[in-house]
Amino acid sequence: MKPDLREALGQRILTGDGAMGTYLYQMGFPVGVSYEEFNTIRPGVIEGIHRSYYEAGARVIETNTFSANAEKLSKYGLEGEMDAINRAGVRAARSAVGADAYVVGAVGSIRDGKRRNLRTAKVIEAYKSQMHALLDEGVDGLLLETFYDLDEMLLALRIARAESDLPVICQFAVEDVGRTQDGNGLKEAFDRLQEEGADVVGFNCRSGPNGILRAIDSIAGPVGLPLSVYPNAGIPDYVDGKYAYSAGPEYFAESARRFADRGARLIGGCCGTTPEHVAAMAKALDGYVPQLGQTAKITHQGEIISVQVTRQAKPAQESPLPQRQAVREPSIVELVQQRHTVIVELDPPRDLDIRKFMDGAAALKAAKADAVTMADNSLAVTRMSNIALAALLQEKVGIRPLVHIACRDRNLIGTQSHMMGLDALDIDHVLAVTGDPARFGDLPDSSSVYDLTSFEMIRMIKQLNDGTAFSGKPLKQKAKFVVGAAFNPNVKHLDKAVQRLERKIKSGADYIMTQPVYDPALIERVAEATKHLSVPMFIGIMPLASGRNAEYLHNEVPGIQLSDEVRRRMAGLEGEAGRAEGVQIAKELLDAAMPHFNGIYLITPFMFYDMGVQLTNYVWQKARRIAAE
Incomplete structure (x- = not known):
């Protein structure tokens, strides 16, 4: 019987899988459709992709459910199929891989960092319904991925914690800026997530390996949880009427070791990555010992084993932002208060x-x-x-x-x-x-x-x-x-x-x-x-x-x-x-x-x-x- 995912991350570095949506696109399936619906209408295709990643060396497999919440599915008139699509997504992943693999239920951001005018109650209900279906079907954990704002991540995490005590992975989509899109420092954001019960924190999408490496290096202080990283295969280019990604498997193999040196314990790929990228990473990480002075210290907290990254980060900017000279004349707000x-x-x-x-x-x-x-x-x-x-x-x-x-x-x-x-x-x-x-x-x-x-x-x-x-x-x-x-x-x-x-x-x-x-x-x-x-x-x-x-x-x-x-x-x-x-x-x-x-x-x-x-x-x-x- 395989250990709990938290325990496994304390023992070794795990390789995650790669992209689903962009891989389906590369296979010739059209954009403008719900790839999550493929769980029910093309389950063989989804199983085949999961199997390819497993055979490439991935041992953490995401379900094809990133946008399978009622809000996102409603764009295709599929909100009534939410429960069936999520359950089928778990079954497709489970049937395609061996008993040594962990199947995690993928849950994506609903607001997408746009701060859309969606009632919080509606967002909560969408998350609850999706997570209930994934958990009831027997996932090994939940992966909250491509979140831009800390507030929405905390909202989803609290729901996940109320629904289950299974491992929860929380991944932000950021640039190499040291902050979430709503302005929270990464160290502060990760600390908040740890306080609310997250088991793994990290990054996916939006950036290639270099951007995520820079984001990690910008963190001011130790991170008290294992890190997970799922970068894109670089920046997409539009060639001959199709989108293509330039970062190849060799580059991802080298980057995987650099991520490991910075304390990452779960390393996979996002947009543009393929089974070839995953195979290169799995081979590079097989038996790899983190170097460059980045110590991964295992600490016991009850029965949970977590990784404490004690890396020396760049010093935080302490000086305040410069202020320009005051406006030469009163603003209209100041004027109207006087006359x-x-x-x-x-x-x-x-x-x-x-x-x-x-x-x-x-x-x-x-x-x-x-x-x-x-x-x-x-x-x-x-x-x-x-x-x-x-x-x-x-x-x-x-x-x-x-x-x-x-x-x-x-x-x-x-x-x-x-x-x-x-x-x-x-x-x-x-x-x-x-x-x-x-x-x-x-x-x-x-x-x-x-x-x-x-x-x-x-x-x-x-x-x-x-x-x-x-x-x-x-x-x-x-x-x-x-x-x-x-x-x-x-x-x-x-x-x-x-x-x-x-x-x-x-x-x-x-x-x-x-x-x-x-x-x-x-x-x-x-x-x-x-x-x-x-x-x-x-x-x-x-x-x-x-x-x-x-x-x-x-x-x-x-x-x-x-x-x-x-x-x-x-x-x-x-x-x-x-x-x-x-x-x-x-x-x-x-x-x-x-x-x-x-x-x-x-x-x-x-x-x-x-x-x-x-x-x-x-x-x-x-x-x-x-x-x-």
């Missing part, structure tokens, strides 16, 4: 001529507007880059730019790159918005990205302020973003909208900007419903340009509703007459808003910036009257 503050929106142009835009910004500067804000391709209509215009406003006009950042147009890479560019330009006021879907804009065939929700974007921008990149990598200095959130009060259930707003504030929003409001009574209700909030609100006022403009906004633009009274007053008005009435209505709305809100957000229609100038001047006149009362 009425005006932000005016100007739409970036849809062509290459910026003269009118710059003239408008200069006129608003002369009217003493506090900031000019620019949307990010609003209504999914292509416009000039607001980051370029923001830099020009700051340099040539001398007015503060406030830049909208839409989730629609950039993935995580592009979003962080965009934010880093803004920081380099010393543009520090931003508004995080979801963004209208691309299919409704002028290029309907373009893609909507939505890697992030607005909640997640706010959190991750504030993470830059803490000196941590989206990946978890520490930055050499901290950003200083003042981050706003959008709020639409033109809804049936205002209380629910306020609850959503509270979540944005909890995510880190520093201030709020509302959609335009056209009803004084609604302004009163918004003031009452939001008076408890801890951040200032800028109430949106957009003067109407004509009767047709009013009807278009009311009937076709999401998030905007006009009162019957406003629509009646604007009906049939065009040109100067329409704009004059629009300004008068906006002044009446300002009369209703200014006693309740110091923050005023004026939205300019059709680049009629003179309307914004008139209303900015009106705010200052009324502010003086309010102060004198």
Whole structure:
């Protein structure tokens, strides 16, 4: 009878298996399907792969269940097959290998480091159901792999510990950065996992052998548990219409010994690895004694044997991140706490001529507007880059730019790159918005990205302020973003909208900007419903340009509703007459808003910036009257 997996890891180095998904891809099976479903519809294929890895020398075999939770399976309409797929995955692995092999149930991250807006209760239920099926079918342990965030790993580990006392392996997907993606140091993360009952900790995926070696070397201090490592076969390349990995078996054999020297007791492969990689590692590790002064000291804790790695790590960076000079003038958040503050929106142009835009910004500067804000391709209509215009406003006009950042147009890479560019330009006021879907804009065939929700974007921008990149990598200095959130009060259930707003504030929003409001009574209700909030609100006022403009906004633009009274007053008005009435209505709305809100957000229609100038001047006149009362 083979020993418990924990005991086996205390006695020798075990070789794990290699990739499943990328190996199926290399075999010619198409992407876009659930490879986990193969457990039930192609069990012979899965068994054959497990057998190949076993014959190559792997003695720890993962079940083909990485994405076999209800949430991931629902993308293929397979959530009802979750239990059967996981049980079949255990049976396929068990039937393909000998009695000397350990079969561990693979459980992958559900949130994938994207901080997706999934209710925690739903995540818990998905993990519980999957783990129950794997454990009930008789695995030798659980492997929690490709987790990006410590919080989700702890959540899954606690469920595993509540369900079973079998060995649990916890593997993060990290770069060579010394941190998890949510900013926790690796030593601290591993210590937390040990406290919560993990038996093995380590890394898989995302990096090749070199990246994971660097991650191990970045750990400041001893790790009190055995290490496991499952690197990718390098970075994939796209050759002749297929993805291919470059790291070969010989390189993996050499890397396996280097991992052993650093205290790894379980060494396998992830994306791009094959039975040939595993065979090379198993041969290299057969009878191998760790060298280079990395001692693997076995300690007894009750009946459990664990490995204490007493490697000398690089010293931790003790000096704080450098802080740049403070902002030369108060932020809009500081201003609005002292007095009425005006932000005016100007739409970036849809062509290459910026003269009118710059003239408008200069006129608003002369009217003493506090900031000019620019949307990010609003209504999914292509416009000039607001980051370029923001830099020009700051340099040539001398007015503060406030830049909208839409989730629609950039993935995580592009979003962080965009934010880093803004920081380099010393543009520090931003508004995080979801963004209208691309299919409704002028290029309907373009893609909507939505890697992030607005909640997640706010959190991750504030993470830059803490000196941590989206990946978890520490930055050499901290950003200083003042981050706003959008709020639409033109809804049936205002209380629910306020609850959503509270979540944005909890995510880190520093201030709020509302959609335009056209009803004084609604302004009163918004003031009452939001008076408890801890951040200032800028109430949106957009003067109407004509009767047709009013009807278009009311009937076709999401998030905007006009009162019957406003629509009646604007009906049939065009040109100067329409704009004059629009300004008068906006002044009446300002009369209703200014006693309740110091923050005023004026939205300019059709680049009629003179309307914004008139209303900015009106705010200052009324502010003086309010102060004198």
